[in-house]
Amino acid sequence: NVDKLLEDMDSFGRKAFEDAGATDMWITQSVMAGDGVGEIFITSDWDSIDAAVSAPDDLRARPEFIDAMKNAGIETLRRSLVHIRAQKGTLDGKYGSLIVSAGAQQDQATIDANADAIWEHMKNGTTGLRWTQGIAAGALTGMYLTVSTSDSLDDLMSASTQMFADPDIQGRMAEMGFQLIQRSLFRRLA
Incomplete structure (x- = not known):
């Protein structure tokens, strides 16, 4: 319930x-x-x-x-530990997206530079973005988990489409061997 x-x-x-x-x-x-x-x-x-x-x-x-x-009727299905690598804006939108991706390990300076470049697109459709990495997360250990929130999933997805189409972003993803594993959409309850 x-x-x-x-x-x-x-x-x-x-x-x-x-x-x-x-x-x-x-x-x-x-x-x-x-x-x-x-x-x-x-x-x-x-x-x-x-x-x-x-x-x-x-x-x-x-x-x-x-x-x-x-x-x-709550049953714990899993519990994971992730490390926050970078954040832009605030995660206070009504809706959100979780992207799970794989790629080479990156130093903090590279993560920060990539976050800045991605945020330039995503700030147009989101309230915030958080980049994390699975530390003790079952099959997600080592994976990158990116959370974005927005008051409109249409706006979020539009910004995401523009971001993924940017040749600079594509080059950054190629450098790290970026592989999209999955995306889910959620609504914030509290």
Whole structure:
């Protein structure tokens, strides 16, 4: 029950994440994602890996959190750790896109330069972009995960199409051996 989940997160869940050390938390639902459609994601930012790893036990130690999970029919399917490599703008749009890609490892200066070039296109259709890399993420370990948010998926996809068509961006992708693995679209719930 998504409504019950959102009610409980507003009531005490967000505070529980903050008490456990999260610096940000949001909830999304995949709407166009192949066999992952409908999945709910609770995403949180942490200042340390230790805090992120200990948080699930801290949260489950709270009886109201366990009850809320049961009442909403929540089942943990997977938990992943990603490293934020760069961010532009804010991730506060109503909708979003998650691109999973593979490619050669890049140093931070290259990632920052690529982020600047990509943002020049994407700022026209998104509120923000975040580039991450899977650290402990099952099959996504080592992969690049790029999240963009927007109040309009039409605007986001238009900016994305223009960005991917830019010869400079194509050259940057070729240099890293960029391979698009998948894209999913989501809506932000909280």
